[in-house]
Amino acid sequence: MTSSDSAQAAPQKAPAKDPWDLPDVSGLVVGVLGGTGPQGKGLAYRLAKAGQKVIIGSRAADRARTAAEELGHGVEGADNAECARRSDVVIVAVPWEGHGDTLAALREDLAGKLVVDCVNPLGFDKKGAYALKPEEGSAAEQAAALLPGSRVTAAFHHLSAVLLQDEAIEEIDTDVMVLGEERADVETVQALAGRIPGMRGVFAGRLRNAHQVESLVANLISVNRRYKAHAGLRVTDV
Amino acid sequence: MTSSDSAQAAPQKAPAKDPWDLPDVSGLVVGVLGGTGPQGKGLAYRLAKAGQKVIIGSRAADRARTAAEELGHGVEGADNAECARRSDVVIVAVPWEGHGDTLAALREDLAGKLVVDCVNPLGFDKKGAYALKPEEGSAAEQAAALLPGSRVTAAFHHLSAVLLQDEAIEEIDTDVMVLGEERADVETVQALAGRIPGMRGVFAGRLRNAHQVESLVANLISVNRRYKAHAGLRVTDV
Numbered sequence: 001m002t003s004s005d006s007a008q009a010a011p012q013k014a015p016a017k018d019p020w021d022l023p024d025v026s027g028l029v030v031g032v033l034g035g036t037g038p039q040g041k042g043l044a045y046r047l048a049k050a051g052q053k054v055i056i057g058s059r060a061a062d063r064a065r066t067a068a069e070e071l072g073h074g075v076e077g078a079d080n081a082e083c084a085r086r087s088d089v090v091i092v093a094v095p096w097e098g099h100g101d102t103l104a105a106l107r108e109d110l111a112g113k114l115v116v117d118c119v120n121p122l123g124f125d126k127k128g129a130y131a132l133k134p135e136e137g138s139a140a141e142q143a144a145a146l147l148p149g150s151r152v153t154a155a156f157h158h159l160s161a162v163l164l165q166d167e168a169i170e171e172i173d174t175d176v177m178v179l180g181e182e183r184a185d186v187e188t189v190q191a192l193a194g195r196i197p198g199m200r201g202v203f204a205g206r207l208r209n210a211h212q213v214e215s216l217v218a219n220l221i222s223v224n225r226r227y228k229a230h231a232g233l234r235v236t237d238v
Numbered sequence: 239m240t241s242s243d244s245a246q247a248a249p250q251k252a253p254a255k256d257p258w259d260l261p262d263v264s265g266l267v268v269g270v271l272g273g274t275g276p277q278g279k280g281l282a283y284r285l286a287k288a289g290q291k292v293i294i295g296s297r298a299a300d301r302a303r304t305a306a307e308e309l310g311h312g313v314e315g316a317d318n319a320e321c322a323r324r325s326d327v328v329i330v331a332v333p334w335e336g337h338g339d340t341l342a343a344l345r346e347d348l349a350g351k352l353v354v355d356c357v358n359p360l361g362f363d364k365k366g367a368y369a370l371k372p373e374e375g376s377a378a379e380q381a382a383a384l385l386p387g388s389r390v391t392a393a394f395h396h397l398s399a400v401l402l403q404d405e406a407i408e409e410i411d412t413d414v415m416v417l418g419e420e421r422a423d424v425e426t427v428q429a430l431a432g433r434i435p436g437m438r439g440v441f442a443g444r445l446r447n448a449h450q451v452e453s454l455v456a457n458l459i460s461v462n463r464r465y466k467a468h469a470g471l472r473v474t475d476v
Contacts, residue, residue, distance in 0.1 A: 019464050130446055160475075173474045177457065205460035208368055212450040213457060219415065219450065222443035223473060226257050232474040235458075236411045237398075237467040
């Protein structure tokens, strides 16, 4: 039984601000940790193509620079620490296996930054993908625990790396669920998502509700297999 | 980092059958346990209006009959046990708090039936809604554990009871994620969802991936609050 309507009766606490009144983020530098992987590289490509200054980070600066040159659109490459230090917003697109160690090592470099975690903790076996439950509740909550000096949000979980990287595709038909504790940070990430043609950033709750958003990718993998698709999600009535 | 594409490279195990070739379900009797609650009543209304024979169940047969009369469209009311016995497909729309006890008591009545669990285990506090994690993994897996003689699926989690019950609304713009172990059962539920104008049933994985689908309602509640909406979900590229 869905209870999604019952909350409507609760006292309205949100300010009367228009939820689509989002900030201008065109001047922000966006770093992408794990920017040489398919998801990170795809996001870097889309954001740079939309006019954003993007720096991709990797453990090896050389690999990051090579990937940056392939992408063009002014993308730069650096090691993860430099990528973090030079960026205003840092997207975390590393594999789940290295998530905790990578972030712990970058605590100082990420201090004061807006961090956007887009990692999906999943396991795989012969029946397909399934959700892994991080001790902290979710990858995003692990990031928040490891990065007390950063503002952590979660977003960009449900995007197809294939579509992101396909230069023949101009628009990507999907919403981006953005989670976070501070409205201003969430709105910055919403605005970033909205710079990519076809995408829209939609607020979708606090970090304590990140696990189901992260692990829904296991379901999208099932969808992709059954329908031979690159599934995304749209939030309706919004 | 999304891994939704990586599975594309895996050997294709699904049969070559068209995934949209769904069975004719117009002759099936659909029971709705918890059919006097807002979600159950709304689903009963939509299915009956679409021409399905519907029986709503309640602990008290009188209450079920009263609700059935209000709904019209040939809906009947009965106690839960009779509702289960007389139905081919039984939708479980009871509150999470009574989920386990209700199903355990109906084990015999539900034997041989196709059960569709649409229960979302959620907690609420002053910060809003959050996911509860059932011991079995999800409400649907709890149902499967309690009902060894039934075929258990999960679906209809993300529907707004307000929209379902609003007679002025002809179409409900949403996809219905359907989860289950047996393709034939999943396709029956997909076909049922597809009888409601605007809705489409989409296969979205096995029951072990039901928890994130159930608990995503916590996020939709946040969406509804921020945007003053009755949010649903569409799966894109499918």
